[in-house]
Amino acid sequence: MKFEKRTVKLHGSRTIYILIPESGCDSIIATEDRLGSYYTFANSTGYLLLTELFSVAAKLNQDEFIYLPLNFAYMDGAKTYFTGMDFHYTGIVLINYNRLQISAKDLKAALGIKIYVSDKTERRIHLPAEYIEHWKTRRRLTVKTHGKVLIISTNGNSFLDMAHSCDSLTVYNDDAKYNHYPAHMHHDMDENTAKSLGITFYYWQCPPQEVSI
Numbered sequence: 001m002k003f004e005k006r007t008v009k010l011h012g013s014r015t016i017y018i019l020i021p022e023s024g025c026d027s028i029i030a031t032e033d034r035l036g037s038y039y040t041f042a043n044s045t046g047y048l049l050l051t052e053l054f055s056v057a058a059k060l061n062q063d064e065f066i067y068l069p070l071n072f073a074y075m076d077g078a079k080t081y082f083t084g085m086d087f088h089y090t091g092i093v094l095i096n097y098n099r100l101q102i103s104a105k106d107l108k109a110a111l112g113i114k115i116y117v118s119d120k121t122e123r124r125i126h127l128p129a130e131y132i133e134h135w136k137t138r139r140r141l142t143v144k145t146h147g148k149v150l151i152i153s154t155n156g157n158s159f160l161d162m163a164h165s166c167d168s169l170t171v172y173n174d175d176a177k178y179n180h181y182p183a184h185m186h187h188d189m190d191e192n193t194a195k196s197l198g199i200t201f202y203y204w205q206c207p208p209q210e211v212s213i
Contacts, residue, residue, distance in 0.1 A: 001052050001125050003066075007117040008110050016102070016110045017064040019056075019121065025049045026073035027174075027206070030089040030150045031082075037188060037197045038143050038150060040092075041078065043205040047169040050201075054163035056123045057094040058156035065102070066094040067111060074206035081179065081204065089145065095153040104146040111149070132161040141187060142196040152199065162187060162201075169203045176207040 003019040010016060028046040032038045042050065049068075057066055069091045072078070093107065102110070136157040144151050154162075165185035172178045188198030 001056055001123050003121050003123065005119045005121040007119070008113045010106055010109060014106075015063060016100075016106075017061070018110060018116075019060075019064055019066045019123075021049070021053065021066075021068060022120075023049065024069065024071065026071050028068075028070055028092075029072040029075075029078060030070060030092055031087065032145075035197075038145075038199045039202055040199065041082070041202045041204040042169075043174045043203065044170045044172050045174055047166040047201070047203070051127065051163050051166040051170065052125050053094060054159045054166060055125045055127045057096055058159040058163070059123070059126070060094075060096045060099045062099050065096075065100055065107075068092045068094075077206040078204070089150040090148040091150070093149055093151045094159070095151065096156060096159065097153050098155055104144070104151070107151065108146055108149075127163050127167065128160065131164055132157050137161045137191050139190065139193055141192045141198055143192065143199045144196060158191065161191070165201055169201060172203055172205070174205050176205045179204055179207070 002022040004022060006018040006020065008016050008018065025046050028040060028042040030038065030040050053066055053068060070089060072088065140158050141154045165187065168185060169183055172183065183203040185201045188200050192198035
């Protein structure tokens with residue numbers, strides 16, 4: 001998988017590396033409800049990208065994080081199906097906490113730096129066939145926000161677990177007929193920490209007649 005790799009300097013000369021996927025996707029939206037629970041809605045194409053990103057996040061190097069800008073193209077269509085879509089996040093950050101510890105303030109600063117070194121990097125996608133044992137993911141997931149960025153912080157096993165969940169949502173072939181009983185995968189129960197209500201992944205494909213770009 002190909003990324004732009006940005007090298008940025010924070011205060012105290014701390015170096016942080018931001019991986020931004022070269023292959024974007026306009027069919028992913030991240031949002032929340034009024035109770036503080038977080039969701040993504042995407043079609044098979046979107047969940048394929050998230051599968052790959054979670055797989056890469058499981059093996060990040062020291063002081064790296066992934067940033068996925070979101071540019072959802074089907075807002076009008078989505079609003080006919082879901083309430084609360086007036087607010088949505090403009091990006092998703094993936095942090096493997098075994099490779100990076102960073103405050104929300106420093107994260108925002110890193111994303112906002114205009115002067116940086118830009119390179120290209122390619123990462124291998126590897127998703128083991130076997131599912132992750134539950135005890136390896138319990139109480140290890142934190143989902144929080146800063147401004148309009150959704151931050152998912154967990155360890156490698158939990159990222160692989162989420163990759164499996166997203167992979168299971170890629171089988172619907174971008175078909176709106178599955179919207180009526182949307183498939184979904186929960187990561188909002190005992191995977192999450194006391195600081196987080198977790199996240200749920202929902203399948204959704206915009207009906208062709210409701211596309212608005």
